[in-house]
Amino acid sequence: MFEWLNKLGPRLEAAFLEGDRWQLYLRGLLTTLELTVVALIVGVALGVLVAVIRTAHDQQRPGRRKSIPLGILDVICKIYTTVIRGTPMLVQILIWGFVIFASSRNKFMVGVVALGINSGAYVAEIVRGGLMSVDIGQTEAGRSLGLGYLDTMRFIVIPQAFKNILPSLGNEFITLFKDTSLANTIGLTELTYRAARIAGNTLDYMPPYIGIAIMYLVVVIILTWLQGKLERRLRQSDRR
Amino acid sequence: MIDVKNLSKSFGDHLVLDDISEHIHPGEKVVIIGPSGSGKSTFLRCLNLLETPTSGTITFEGTEITDPKCDIDKIRQHMGMVFQHFNLFPNMTIRKNITLAPVRTKLMSQAEADDTATALLRRVGLEEKADAYPAQLSGGQKQRIAIVRALAMKPKVMLFDEPTSALDPEMVGEVLEVMKELADEGMTMVVVTHEMGFAREVGSRVLFMDGGHILEQNEPHAFFANPKEPRTIEFLSKVL
Numbered sequence: 077m078f079e080w081l082n083k084l085g086p087r088l089e090a091a092f093l094e095g096d097r098w099q100l101y102l103r104g105l106l107t108t109l110e111l112t113v114v115a116l117i118v119g120v121a122l123g124v125l126v127a128v129i130r131t132a133h134d135q136q137r138p139g140r141r142k143s144i145p146l147g148i149l150d151v152i153c154k155i156y157t158t159v160i161r162g163t164p165m166l167v168q169i170l171i172w173g174f175v176i177f178a179s180s181r182n183k184f185m186v187g188v189v190a191l192g193i194n195s196g197a198y199v200a201e202i203v204r205g206g207l208m209s210v211d212i213g214q215t216e217a218g219r220s221l222g223l224g225y226l227d228t229m230r231f232i233v234i235p236q237a238f239k240n241i242l243p244s245l246g247n248e249f250i251t252l253f254k255d256t257s258l259a260n261t262i263g264l265t266e267l268t269y270r271a272a273r274i275a276g277n278t279l280d281y282m283p284p285y286i287g288i289a290i291m292y293l294v295v296v297i298i299l300t301w302l303q304g305k306l307e308r309r310l311r312q313s314d315r316r
Numbered sequence: 317m318i319d320v321k322n323l324s325k326s327f328g329d330h331l332v333l334d335d336i337s338e339h340i341h342p343g344e345k346v347v348i349i350g351p352s353g354s355g356k357s358t359f360l361r362c363l364n365l366l367e368t369p370t371s372g373t374i375t376f377e378g379t380e381i382t383d384p385k386c387d388i389d390k391i392r393q394h395m396g397m398v399f400q401h402f403n404l405f406p407n408m409t410i411r412k413n414i415t416l417a418p419v420r421t422k423l424m425s426q427a428e429a430d431d432t433a434t435a436l437l438r439r440v441g442l443e444e445k446a447d448a449y450p451a452q453l454s455g456g457q458k459q460r461i462a463i464v465r466a467l468a469m470k471p472k473v474m475l476f477d478e479p480t481s482a483l484d485p486e487m488v489g490e491v492l493e494v495m496k497e498l499a500d501e502g503m504t505m506v507v508v509t510h511e512m513g514f515a516r517e518v519g520s521r522v523l524f525m526d527g528g529h530i531l532e533q534n535e536p537h538a539f540f541a542n543p544k545e546p547r548t549i550e551f552l553s554k555v556l
Contacts, residue, residue, distance in 0.1 A: 214405065216366055221417035222469060223420055224389050
């Protein structure tokens with residue numbers, strides 16, 4: 077035990093300080109965060125689009141002729157969410173990296189596409205739930221004033237839904253942050269990739285992997301704390 | 317003004333409106349009374365197509381609005397509606413609640429709409445609430461705002477769906493007062509209500525509905541003095 081502790085110092089030094097390796101972790105962490113943010117923006121945009129299409133389709137007034145373009149879009153959206161939610165994230169990343177964009181050298185872009193499209197499917201379900209949670213009377217009031225469906229959504233329903241879905245969206249952000257580690261398999265130089273490389277070079281796996289686990293954990297704890305703070309503030313505006 | 321022909325509406329197997337034909341003339345104040353479940357709210361909601369009729373036609377100023385090709389948003393701009401539960405938009409100030417529809421439907425510029433909102437709020441004595449949010453208002457104030465919001469579109473007819481049923485008794489008066497003034501100005505009104513006093517005083521015609529039919533109608537004094545149908549007599553004996 078004492079011997080193990082004695083050797084720990086040099087092992088940590090090799091993993092983090094030698095040749096300024098800590099900078100590699102830092103750059104990896106930055107790439108991870110960038111990837112998370114950009115992928116989430118793609119995911120939210122995609123998710124809102126899919127959610128609005130699916131809600132619009134489901135809320136068509138019965139007894140009237142169904143819109144055919146809307147029907148086609150709805151089927152596309154259903155296939156999208158089914159395929160994405162029905163296959164493992166890792167497999168999706170491998171397909172994007174080695175099949176669809178096999179010749180692309182911009183790994184960051186491939187990562188954004190893979191994670192953004194994955195996240196979009198989950199965000200779509202979150203947003204759809206949020207849209208349905210807004211009282212139908214709000215839609216009726218908007219429509220009774222002569223506003224169209226899209227204006228009613230944009231000014232009345234979506235802003236109210238947003239408040240309801242913020243907690244779930246925060247969770248999705250945290251999940252996405254952790255899922256970025258899978259992108260190391262396509263050679264994207266994020267945090268896990270850096271750790272794997274360093275472990276390979278020093279032939280010592282414990283310090284880098286435990287090290288990045290702690291880094292991921294710290295970031296998630298910070299994000300969770302921020303999320304709680306934001307939610308409390310939103311609740312306050314409810315009481316007024 | 318509004319012509320209803322052979323209107324039927326069923327929810328699944330349940331027939332709510334059974335072959336109703338009725339005509340509403342300009343300037344009329346039609347008050348619809350009847351027991352709950354009689355179809356009176358559904359009838360009102362069919363008039364601006366918040367409910368889609370199962371069969372029959374509704375014509376508003378010569379335009380058949382039940383025609384699938386009819387642009388219902390355009391029609392609804394001329395038909396104001398006030399709901400039992402107010403349905404103010406909680407995410408907007410009172411001013412924004414009132415100006416959103418006139419501005420988005422290009423009826424007015426933002427400046428014109430703001431002026432209209434101020435003038436209308438002054439009329440109902442709530443001008444100091446323009447920058448408040450709905451959550452800060454009492455029920456009676458909310459309903460007066462809801463009436464003002466509908467009036468800002470300069471509608472040709474106003475539909476009221478039990479406007480005082482969700483109010484504390486002491487707030488009923490202030491809402492009825494606004495409706496009475498509106499009636500005196502010559503607005504065409506269709507009112508579903510349980511306020512018999514209002515029906516007697518303001519109505520130009522009272523319809524009694526039960527079981528999806530209009531069982532009896534008359535001008536208010538004759539209606540309340542000599543009801544003819546046994547069902548009407550029974551109903552009035554319970555509520556008066």
